[in-house]
Amino acid sequence: MSLDQKAKELQRQGKPVISFGVGEPDFDTPQWIKDAAIEAMRQGKTKYTPVAGIPELREAIVRRFLREQGVEYPSAGVVVTTGAKQALYELFQVLLNPGDEVIVPSPYWVTYPDQIILAGGVPVIVPVGIERGFAFGLEHLKAAMTPRTRAVVLNSPQNPSGTVLSQDEVRAIGEFAAANDIVVVSDEVYGKLIYDGLSHRSPAAASRAARDVTVVIDAVSKSYAMTGWRIGYLITSDLKLSQAVQNLQSQLTSNANTIAQWAATAALDGADDDIVAMRDAFEARRNLMVEGLRRLPGFETDLPHGAFYCFPRVRELLDHPPRGLSWRDADELAAYLLEEANVAVVPGSGFGMPDYLRFSYATSEERIREALGRVEAALKA
Template sequence: MELANRVQTLTPSSTLAITAKAKALKQEGHDVIGLGAGEPDFNTPEYILKAAKQAMDEGLTKYTPSGGIPELRKAVADKLKKDQGLEYNENQIIVTTGAKHALFTLFQVLLNPGDEVVIPAPYWVSYPEQVKLAGGKPVFVKAGEENEFKITPDQLRDVITSRTKAVIINSPSNPTGMMYTREELEKLGEVVREKDLLVVSDEIYEKLVYTEDPHVSMAQLSDDLYGRTVVINGVSKSHSMTGWRIGYAAGPGEIIKAMTSLASHSTSNPTSIAQHAALAAYSGGEDEVMKMREAFRERLEVFYERLINLPGISCEKPKGAFYLFPNVKEAASNCGFRDVDAFVEALLEEEKVALVPGSGFGSENNVRLSYATSMDNLNKAADRIEKFLKTHHK
């Protein structure tokens, strides 16, 4: 039986593919260092686990409203008010089965066939696929290393057509770890207003920032931009809850209403127990979040220095998230590989270090390395990469 056209053009997730291959090698008994996974290596904090257990003990295991339990939507509103000064009522918030589902549902209710969404490249691998699944057209804008992987207002303006409906801003970014400043967002916001666009503001890494400059949301900048922005976030990265699958979207009421209606016919509701765990995450303090952030900061400092001192590798120092996105084109060429993908494949086969090739993120000269692993693993990985480069250098 022939499959639907919409799925025949999908590109498999490169991050999941490399993680699966690394796991397969581990199961064969190899000592694999995986730097591909996009999730914290810490367990979910104990107070959140206790809240989930309590929810089960109290029988909170039934269907919930499709948009999430009212207590959690209020907790999300309180979080947005406290952290960013943003005022949302509960009807402007939907709780979803992970932030990925929030994005998927948003594009489904937003896009008609042929509508265009501007996606800065490098990009998270699921953005273009989700846009295509909704019948839309991804329009890529190359965000170069010379501008810290961030697009400029002129670049945005140049690709806008009569079919352009939205632009995605992911700050801090996966895969680059770069972050837009308030001034940069204000200038992009001028184009957004001028061209009557919606901003999809993916802020899933907003708690993992390592500079004195705070994370800023486009929705904070003006009343007009607030009304043009859908904030996407969740507990996966901030509270090490990737497997719990709780995210949210906050934005204009009519969009959230449509998303909630669609969710009622797809997932029914996010898992009830996970919602109560997320409620504890947002209701509790941030001591555990800050401990995790400081651990990532320390790892970044050590691993970044190791990496930039390797021959043929250059790297912009990230401002947030837990990824490095170095340019390894010269290293791959010096080692005799036809391209970076072949370089990554050989590194995994020979030295058992798993990286994700940048081609999956729209940047074929780079690789993504996650430092969401122990300092010992990071140092071992750096040693193995150095050995690999010496072995293959022509």
């Protein structure tokens, strides 16, 4: 977010900055979803709702999950929050006692370790780099487990690598976690943005016992191009846990925005045509981005199957820079690209992997082509 602000600042100064830094779709929210919000306002649905959200939305969430994953949760286990971020925050707050460990595969979305620390927990970072295809697996979980392990975070498709974990691996982790009483915090916010004919599998689908140790975190933010509406949610079968989350939320924000809850209900109950169209556009952009990145000297680029990010390793470039150029680390390289090429990318250090850069392709094909051309030129300087 701070990088995005810097890029916008340069744009305001008149620099032709193209940002690969953004973490949100560039598409507008589909009109029929906006219409549902307008209709809600017309009907006077502008008051407080129950802390956990309107029953219509909680039931729509349960229906969606059942339809997509074949797993049924009780609607009393759903808590609607102000974005997935609040769901994660509240979950860690109620779940963790001081010193409890949470296994976090790296690269990770920047927020997990800090939220775990804020809750008095200890993030146990497990690096899984490009040489392993960023694929966290059961062997990693077993190796990192201690008697203090309370939870493991799974995020597939992953931010920042775009990695989609294999269905077999997800199932194995779900079953192992159930057998060892480890909570699986499954962040599925990119679950609808998957390419190459693959599909998203939640660990909750592994077995009944896996469902019961899995807390699903999701949101309409990324899949419906609704980041600004701030509607996320958690789903659990543990009603004591969902009640504890509600108790905490009732003293923080009460319910999530009422009007946005009605819009999210329409989104989840609606047809998938717009989501599919956005996904197809992202897939075409992914292809363009990977092709361009693979042409760059010293870049090692995996083919990501989900989300809207590429996460190339640039160690080779840092070790063997073009003549006349040198950078201490990927942070410096990112700063150079912003200044020289007016292209904003996010250094991997924020995601726990300092030798990498994150390129978001949530921008038009034209801009992707233009910006990649500029990066290529800047690296030949």
